[in-house]
Amino acid sequence: MSATLPFRDINVHASSTxxxxxxxxxxxxxxxxxxxxxxxxxxNDGKVTGGHRVSSIAGILGIIKLRLDSxxxxxxxxxxxxxxxxxxxxxxxxxxFMPMRERQITDADxxxxxxxxxxxxxxxxxxxxxxxxxxxxxxRQAQLDANQPLWQRADDRFFWNRFLCTSLIDFREGKxxxxxxxxxxxxxxxYILPVxxxxxxxxNTSIKGNAMTFxxxxxxxxxxxxxxxxxxxxxxxxxxxNFNETEQAVILGDNASSNLTSFSGGQGSINDKATGGxxxxxxxxxxxxxxxxxxxxEVNNIRYVxxxxxxxxxxxxxATARHFDEQISLYGENYxxxxxxxxxxxxxVKEAYEEAVRLLQSSPSxxxxxxxxxxxxxxxxxxGNETSWYDHLHYVYFDFHNETKGLKWHRAxxxxxxLKDGLTAGGYFHGIDMPSGGVDIRQKQTAVVRTNCMxxxxxxxxxxxMLGRWTLTRQLTDLGVLRPGExxxxxxxxxxxxxxxxADNADVVSRSYSGTGALKTDFTRTGNRTRAGALQxxxxxxxxxxxxxxxxxxxxxxxxxxxxxYQPDSAAAGLGQQFADRRPLVVQAVPYVLxxxxxxxxxxxxxxxxxxxxxxxxxxFTCLCLGVGAWSGRFMWNFGSLYVNWPKLNTPDWAxxxxxxxxxxxxxxxxxxxxxxxxxxxxxxxxxxxxxx
Numbered sequence: 001m002s003a004t005l006p007f008r009d010i011n012v013h014a015s016s017t018x019x020x021x022x023x024x025x026x027x028x029x030x031x032x033x034x035x036x037x038x039x040x041x042x043x044n045d046g047k048v049t050g051g052h053r054v055s056s057i058a059g060i061l062g063i064i065k066l067r068l069d070s071x072x073x074x075x076x077x078x079x080x081x082x083x084x085x086x087x088x089x090x091x092x093x094x095x096x097f098m099p100m101r102e103r104q105i106t107d108a109d110x111x112x113x114x115x116x117x118x119x120x121x122x123x124x125x126x127x128x129x130x131x132x133x134x135x136x137x138x139x140r141q142a143q144l145d146a147n148q149p150l151w152q153r154a155d156d157r158f159f160w161n162r163f164l165c166t167s168l169i170d171f172r173e174g175k176x177x178x179x180x181x182x183x184x185x186x187x188x189x190x191y192i193l194p195v196x197x198x199x200x201x202x203x204n205t206s207i208k209g210n211a212m213t214f215x216x217x218x219x220x221x222x223x224x225x226x227x228x229x230x231x232x233x234x235x236x237x238x239x240x241x242n243f244n245e246t247e248q249a250v251i252l253g254d255n256a257s258s259n260l261t262s263f264s265g266g267q268g269s270i271n272d273k274a275t276g277g278x279x280x281x282x283x284x285x286x287x288x289x290x291x292x293x294x295x296x297x298e299v300n301n302i303r304y305v306x307x308x309x310x311x312x313x314x315x316x317x318x319a320t321a322r323h324f325d326e327q328i329s330l331y332g333e334n335y336x337x338x339x340x341x342x343x344x345x346x347x348x349v350k351e352a353y354e355e356a357v358r359l360l361q362s363s364p365s366x367x368x369x370x371x372x373x374x375x376x377x378x379x380x381x382x383x384g385n386e387t388s389w390y391d392h393l394h395y396v397y398f399d400f401h402n403e404t405k406g407l408k409w410h411r412a413x414x415x416x417x418x419l420k421d422g423l424t425a426g427g428y429f430h431g432i433d434m435p436s437g438g439v440d441i442r443q444k445q446t447a448v449v450r451t452n453c454m455x456x457x458x459x460x461x462x463x464x465x466m467l468g469r470w471t472l473t474r475q476l477t478d479l480g481v482l483r484p485g486e487x488x489x490x491x492x493x494x495x496x497x498x499x500x501x502x503a504d505n506a507d508v509v510s511r512s513y514s515g516t517g518a519l520k521t522d523f524t525r526t527g528n529r530t531r532a533g534a535l536q537x538x539x540x541x542x543x544x545x546x547x548x549x550x551x552x553x554x555x556x557x558x559x560x561x562x563x564x565x566y567q568p569d570s571a572a573a574g575l576g577q578q579f580a581d582r583r584p585l586v587v588q589a590v591p592y593v594l595x596x597x598x599x600x601x602x603x604x605x606x607x608x609x610x611x612x613x614x615x616x617x618x619x620x621f622t623c624l625c626l627g628v629g630a631w632s633g634r635f636m637w638n639f640g641s642l643y644v645n646w647p648k649l650n651t652p653d654w655a656x657x658x659x660x661x662x663x664x665x666x667x668x669x670x671x672x673x674x675x676x677x678x679x680x681x682x683x684x685x686x687x688x689x690x691x692x693x
Contacts, residue, residue, distance in 0.1 A: 003146060003147050003148055003149055003150065004149045004150075004186065004189040004190055005130055005131050005149075005150055005190065006059060006130050006150060006151075006189075006190055006191070006192065006193045007023035007025070007026060007029075007059075007130075007190045007191065008023075008025065008130045009023055009024055009025055009056065009058075010022065010023055010056070010057050010058075010059065010060070010191075011023070011024055011054060011055070011056055011057075012053075012054065012055045012056070012057055012074065012098075013048055013053075013054055014052065014053040014054075014055075014098070015036075015052060016036065016052075016102045017035065017036055018033050018034060018035050018036055018048070019033070019034045019036065019072060019098060020032070020033050020034075020044070020047075020048035021033075021034075021060065021191060022047055022048065023190070026190070027047070029187065029190060030043040030044060030045055030046075030187045031043065031044040031045075031046065031047055031048045032188065032191050033048060034063075034072060034100075036100050036101070036102065037069075037100040037101045037102070038100070039063070039065070039070045039100050039167070041167065041168070041171040041188075043185055043187055043188070055076075057074040057075055057076055057096075058075040058076070058077065058078040058090070059074070059075045059078075059128065059193040060072065060073075060074055060075070060168070060191055060192075060193060061073040061074060061075055061092075061095060061121075061161050061164055061193070061195065062161045062163070062164020062165045062166075062167075062168070063164060063165075063166075063167045063168065064117070064164055064561075064562075065567070065568070065570075066110055066113045066114070066568045067107075067109060067110055067113065067568040067569065067570050068105050068106060068107065068110045068570065069099050069100055069101050069104060069105065069106075069110070070099075070100045071097045071098060071099050071100070071114075072097075072098040072100075073095055073096070073097055073098075073121075073164060074095060074096050074098060075092055075094075075095055075128075075193075076094050076095060076096045077093040077094040078090040078091060078092055078093055078128075079091045079093050081127070081200055081201075081202060082200075082202030082203070082204075083202065084129075084132055084202060084213070084215060084251070084254075085132070085251065085254055085280055085282075085433065086254075087129050087130075087131045087132035088129060088130070088131075089127060089128075089129050089132065089134065089200060089202060090127065090128055090129065091125065091126065091127050091200070092121075092124075092126040092127070092128070092195065095118075095121050097114065097117075097118070107577075108577050108579070109568075109577060109578045109579060112578075112579050113561060113568060116554055116557050116558035116561055117558060117561050117562060119554075119555075119558055120555070120558030120559060120561070120562050121562070123511075123512075124160075124197055124512070125197065125198060125199060125200075125508055125512070126160060126161075126195045126196065126197055127195065127196050127198070127200045128193055128194065128195045128196065130150075130193075131150075133150060133153050133154060133194070134194070134196040134200070134217070134219075135154040135155040135157075135158040135159055135194055135196050135219060136153065136154070136155045136158075137245070137247050137284065137286050137429070138247070138249060138282050138284040138429055138431060139284065139286070139429040139431075139441075139444060139445060140155065141153075141439075142429075142431050142438075142439035142441055143441075146437070146438070149186075149189035149192070150189075150192075150193075150194060151165070151169070151189065151192040151193070151194050152189075154194040155219075157219075157221045157222065157223060157243075157245075158196050158197075158198075158219040158220070158221060158222070158245070159194050159195075159196075159222065160194075160195050160196055160197040160220075160222050160563075161193075161194070161195045162194075162222060163222075163562070163563055163564030164562070164564075165192055165194075166564070168188055168191060168192050169192065171185060171188055172184065172185050172186065172188035172189060172192065173185075196219055197219070197220045197222070197225075197512070198217065198218040198219045198220045198244065198508065198509075198512075199216065199217065199218040199504065199505045199508040199509065200215075200216075200217055201214075201215065201216045201217075201501045201504060201505070202214075202215050203215075203497060203501065205493075205494055205497055206494070207476065207481060207482075207488060207491045207494050208481070208482070208490075208491055210252075210481050211252075212250050212251060212252050212254075213250070213251040213254045214249075214250055214494075214497065214498070214501070215247075215248070215249045215250070215251065216246070216247070216248050216249075216468075216501050216502065216505055217246070217247045217249075218244050218245070218246045218247075218505055218508065218509055219244065219245045219246075219247075220242075220243070220244050220509070220512060221239070221243040221244070221245075222563050223237070223239035223243070224239035224240060224241050224243070225241075225559050225563060226241065226555075226556045226559045226560070227513065227514075227515070227548070227552040227555050227556045227559070228242075228455060228513050228514045228515070228544070228548055228552065229297075229298050229299075229300055229306060229548050229552065230552060230553070230556040230647060230652065230655075231291075231556070232291055232296055232297050232298060233291050233292060233293065233294055233295055233296040233297065233316075234291070234292075234293040234294060234295065234316060234319045234320060234323055235319065236318075236319050237319070237322060238293075238319050238320070238321070238322025238323035238324075238325070238326060239323070240290040240291040240292075240293050240323060241290070241291035241456075242289065242290060242291055242455070242456045242457075242509075242513050243288070243289070243290035243291070244288065244289050244290070244456075244509055245286060245287075245288050246286070246287050246288070246289070246464060246468075246505065247284055247285070247286045247287075248284065248285050248287075248468045248471070248472065249282055249283065249284035249285070250282075250283050250284075250472065250475065250476070251280065251281070251282050251283075252280070252281040252282075252283075252479075253279055253280045253281055254280050255280075279432050279433060279434075280432070280433040281430070281431070281432050281433075281479075282429070282430070282431045282432075282433075282439075283428060283429070283430050283475040283479070284428065284429040284445075285428040285429070285445065285468065285471040285472075285475070286331070286429075286445060286448060287448060287449050287450075287451065287464050287467060287468070288327070288331070288448055288449075288450045288451075289450065289451050289452060289456040289460050289464070289509075290450065290452060290456060291452065291456060292338070292340075292349055292352065292353045292452055293316070293319070293320045293323045293324070293353075293356065294310065294311075294313055294316045294320060294349075294352045294353065294356050295310070295311035295312075295315060295316040295319070296308070296309060296310040296311070296349060296352065297309045297652065297654045299641070299654055299655065299658045300548060300549050300640075300641070300644040301640035301641045301644065301658070301662075302549050302636065302637070302640030302641075302643050302644060303637070303640055304545055305345070307658075308345050308348060308349070309654055310348055310349065310352050313352050313355045313356050313359065314359070316356065317356070317359055317360070320356045320359075320360065321360060321390075324360065324390060324393060325389075327448070327450065328389065328390075328392045328393070331445075331447065331448035332392065332426070332445075332446040332447050332448065333392050333394065333422065333425075333426060333446060333447035333448070334392060334393050334394065334447070334448055334450055335394045335396060335419060335422045335426075335447065335448070335449045335450065336353075336357065336393060336394065336395045336396065336450050336452075337396050337398060337415070337419070337449055337450065337451040337452070337463065338350060338353055338354075338395065338396070338397045338398070338452060339398055339399075339400040339451065339452065339453040339459040339460065339463065340353075340452075340453055340454055341399065341401055341402070342397075342399050342402070343402075346454060349454065350397065353395075354379065354395065354397070357390075357393055357395045360388075360390040360393065361388060361390050361391060361393065379395070379396075379397035380394075380395065380396055380397075380418070382394055382395075394422060396415075396418055396419065398414070398415040398418070398463075400412070400415075400453065400459045400462075400463070401459070407528075407529040409462070409523055409527075409528075409529065412462060412463065412466055413466070415463065415466075416466060416467070416470060419449065419467070422447060422449075423447075423449070423467070423470065423471065423474075424474075425446075425447065426445060426446050426447025426448070427443055427444065427445050427446060427447070428443065428445050428471055428474075428475055429441075429443065429444060429445045430442040430443040430475075449464075449467055451463050451464055455513065455514060456513075457506070457509065457510045457513065457514060457518055457519070458506070458510070458518050458519040458520050459520075461502070461503075461505070461506035461509070461510075461518055461520070461521070461524060462520055462523065462524060464502075465498075465499075465502035465506075465524055468498075468502065469487075469488060469489065469498065472488045472498075473486075473487045473488045473489075476488060499524055499525050499526065499527065500525055502524055503518075503521040503524040503525040506518035506521055506524060507521060514544050514547070514548070515543065515544060515547035515548070515551065515552065515555070516540040516543045516544050516547065517536075517540055518540075519537040519540055519541070520533070520537065521533070521536075522534075522536070549643075549644050549645070550644075550645045551645060552645070553644070553645035553646045553647045553648065554645065554647075556647040556649075556650075557647050557648060557649045557650075560647070560649050560650050561649070565649075565650055566649040566650050578648060578649075579648050583642060584663075584666075584675070584676045584677065585675075586672050586675040586676060587639075587642050587663075587666065587672075587676070590632050590635050590636060591632070591636065591643065593628065593629075593632045594629055594632035594633055594636065597625040597626070597628050597629030597632065598629055600621075600622075600625045601622055601625050601626060601629065604618055604621065604622045604625070605622070631671075635669075635672070639662050639665065639666055640662075641658045641659055641661075641662040642659065642662055642663065642666070646659065663676070
């Protein structure tokens with residue numbers, strides 16, 4: 001029995017009482033009907049015609065219920081990005097929100113929910129396929145039951161629209177509490193389309209005249225997803241911030257996908273001995289990245305460097321254990337590459353990570369190797385004996401910044417030397433498609449390198465691309481494509497492609513987390529650090545500073561709404577504006593006073609003076625403006641947490657504590673303390689904290 005695949009074409013008939021979804025390519029398939037305004041789902045045998053509007057969509061992203069109404073989110077436009085083994089891969093380009101109520105009831109909060117959701121979707125790189133599982137690695141796909149519907153095979157971590165599909169999945173499995181539920185409805189499978197968030201690059205190219213498809217896929221986890229400073233560390237369930245699985249693959253003999261022009265223009269194929277004929281072969285290598293799995297945060301205060309907070313490592317031990325339980329179960333041996341600085345503020349994160357690993361392992365042995373430029377070049381924590389589940393963890397510390405300072409990027413190879421034994425033992429996935437269907441698995445990857453820096457962005461990108469290049473050379477050498485001693489770098493055209501694809505991946509992962517492209521991508525693209533790249537890094541750093549303090553709160557709210565981390569309560573409608581600014585008025589007024597003073601000073605300095613006019617009143621006024629402006633700037637600098645745009649829906653507890661602690665200090669200010677009052681209204685932040693708890 002073949003699996004039910006999502007419909008490639010869906011027509012929507014909209015009327016005042018229902019939305020009807022049907023596929024013109026499957027005329028005998030039941031029509032999915034969503035009643036308005038109740039939102040009840042049902043299947044109708046045959047087509048449902050009529051309606052005042054008929055449109056064609058690429059798929060259903062899902063259904064979301066907000067405070068006053070529910071909305072069907074449809075994919076109205078998609079763009080093909082390439083083929084993998086003949087399967088077309090698409091990127092979501094545009095969507096539409098279809099309300100259940102014909103006459104919409106709205107308020108300020110509902111409009112803000114919609115604004116945040118639409119902004120989140122618009123800026124999210126989302127990919128899908130009607131016949132290929134984009135959420136699973138090639139190795140996991142080869143081990144799954146291909147007769148299952150696509151959505152049931154999807155990896156729950158990377159099924160980005162899983163929450164939006166809840167209503168459809170509940171109806172399919174007969175779990176819905178609505179009147180048309182009761183029994184399983186397998187016909188709904190064709191309407192459930194799994195979507196992945198991340199990066200997808202598919203290029204038909206060649207190395208030394210041997211044609212292949214080079215693919216790079218980064219899948220972002222939907223658990224603990226969000227923005228840079230709002231999602232650090234680990235949560236109680238073992239999910240870490242900015243967790244991404246990156247898979248690099250080369251596909252040989254992929255005739256079904258070779259209709260694109262070869263990157264290097266070369267023709268030819270791998271010799272029969274290397275490929276075993278003309279079968280389609282996949283050689284894939286998976287890496288992961290994720291925040292340091294302890295309880296820690298960086299609290300914004302509008303200064304360039306936030307305040308670092310780390311809770312006791314023992315308090316996070318259960319959460320850390322849950323995280324590594326999953327990682328070991330999924331990937332096998334875990335090589336934990338830590339790239340944070342060993343000096344300064346980052347050292348506290350390094351020490352917390354090392355202590356967490358020591359607590360998990362039964363009897364770890366530790367080896368430290370000093371370097372000429374640093375007190376500690378490497379710190380290796382290895383299990384003392386193979387008796388513990390956590391002995392599958394191998395901690396490797398590398399002081400990236402100190403080792404590569406002075407643009408000595410080649411010194412990153414020192415880390416590769418430390419990892420080679422583990423990389424060799426862990427291997428990579430090698431599968432051959434069989435004519436009868438299924439995959440002949442020749443080799444499995446049994447280990448993963450989990451890399452992190454503070455953000456798991458810039459330093460991590462450089463190291464992951466280095467490991468990807470080394471593994472690619474090994475794969476092609478094992479196949480006989482490259483001779484011993486040759487490297488993939490020797491083909492200049494392919495090397496240029498490789499560098500740019502990995503740099504694009506760095507930018508995508510960085511934008512979704514920090515709001516800007518990655519740093520150091522000039523090195524990833526060219527192999528050299530340049531002045532233009534340094535200036536671009538400066539620009540990105542300034543943009544990150546502004547975004548992290550003033551726009552990441554709303555972005556985090558958008559993530560929480562889309563992923564179901566926050567679900568609006570319809571019973572709370574009309575009880576007040578959730579996004580209203582409840583800070584004391586004097587606190588709200590200070591930035592305006594500063595801006596007005598700067599404006600007046602500029603006007604007074606730039607205005608031409610009338611001859612023989614008295615100048616001292618203008619100078620006195622200018623000095624007054626300078627004094628008031630300086631006081632306003634100093635006030636904002638000292639009490640910066642009051643001016644950070646925090647998330648309003650699921651406010652982190654440490655953010656509430658920082659806000660309240662700063663406000664208590666303001667009450668002691670000799671100038672404005674009396675205007676603040678004994679207690680301020682922090683309802684929105686407190687409610688967000690309670691929801692998280």
